[in-house]
Amino acid sequence: MEKEIITLLSQREIDKMRTAGHLAAKLLHHLGTLIRPGVSTLELDTEAERWTQAHGAKSAPLGYKGYPKSICTSINEVICHGIPSAKQVLKEGDIINIDVTLIVDGYHGDTSRMFFVGEPSPLARRLVEVTDECRRRGIAAVKPGARVGDIGAAIQEYAEAQGFSVVRDFVGHGISNVFHTAPQIPHYGERGRGRKLRPGMVFTIEPMINEGTYEVEVLADGWTAVTKDRKLSAQCEHTIAVTDNGVEILTPYPGEDEVALSPDAA
Ligand code: MF3
Numbered sequence: 001m002e003k004e005i006i007t008l009l010s011q012r013e014i015d016k017m018r019t020a021g022h023l024a025a026k027l028l029h030h031l032g033t034l035i036r037p038g039v040s041t042l043e044l045d046t047e048a049e050r051w052t053q054a055h056g057a058k059s060a061p062l063g064y065k066g067y068p069k070s071i072c073t074s075i076n077e078v079i080c081h082g083i084p085s086a087k088q089v090l091k092e093g094d095i096i097n098i099d100v101t102l103i104v105d106g107y108h109g110d111t112s113r114m115f116f117v118g119e120p121s122p123l124a125r126r127l128v129e130v131t132d133e134c135r136r137r138g139i140a141a142v143k144p145g146a147r148v149g150d151i152g153a154a155i156q157e158y159a160e161a162q163g164f165s166v167v168r169d170f171v172g173h174g175i176s177n178v179f180h181t182a183p184q185i186p187h188y189g190e191r192g193r194g195r196k197l198r199p200g201m202v203f204t205i206e207p208m209i210n211e212g213t214y215e216v217e218v219l220a221d222g223w224t225a226v227t228k229d230r231k232l233s234a235q236c237e238h239t240i241a242v243t244d245n246g247v248e249i250l251t252p253y254p255g256e257d258e259v260a261l262s263p264d265a266a
């Protein structure tokens with residue numbers, strides 16, 4: 001099989017990715033402050049689009065392959081690509097993923113995380129915590145010379161040890177002035193397999209972790225991906241760059257660890 005070309009970004013391009021990424025993280029944090037029972041996901045989308053334009057940026061999802069809105073809002077059994085709607089009203093106990101992608105000066109920042117609406121069930125809370133730890137462990141596996149399979153293995157081992165499953169049908173992706181490009185970053189896999197990581201590679205790590213089966217069903221709208229068994233799903237996403245000695249998170253969430261731990265410390 002022929003190897004796909006993975007573009008290495010220059011320092012100047014990574015600077016632009018950082019600007020876009022930090023702005024995307026700021027938007028995500030802003031949207032998080034609006035979450036409470038009774039708010040519709042259309043309201044979140046409208047505010048996201050207003051905020052994005054006010055900051056001189058562009059929403060990458062809007063119109064992407066026909067996607068109709070500016071953000072994705074994925075509640076409870078929705079895995080990803082939930083479409084904001086006036087009919088989708090947040091209620092006490094829901095868990096929601098908000099996924100934002102901004103374009104600034106031509107470059108993309110792609111990030112998502114989970115939010116609780118009021119108080120979640122103990123199971124929902126544990127699923128979200130495990131997903132967050134998966135993201136952390138996946139990022140900690142990134143350094144020059146490591147392989148794409150190391151990332152998926154770190155995530156899969158932890159998720160399955162906790163009794164959850166890893167979605168196969170959606171993967172992380174290279175990202176730059178292009179929204180989705182090589183390499184693909186599966187959140188499952190084997191250590192030592194796959195492409196070798198090199199400084200200048202920029203991609204997302206965005207594990208989707210399910211309570212039950214990892215199987216996916218896409219609803220009639222052509223976008224909304226739900227768990228086949230309608231049990232809970234959680235996801236979080238960062239855009240990262242491989243650096244000379246490790247990894248840089250380009251979409252650091254305010255208040256979270258900006259630098260990932262080394263694999264040994266994880
Ligand atoms: N932000 C999503 C990702 O993480 C992609 C959304 S594409 C859309 O790759 F069209 F659904 F918005």
Ligand code: CO
Binds near residue numbers: 173204206237
């Ligand atoms: Co992404």
Ligand code: CO
Binds near residue numbers: 099101
């Ligand atoms: Co995303």
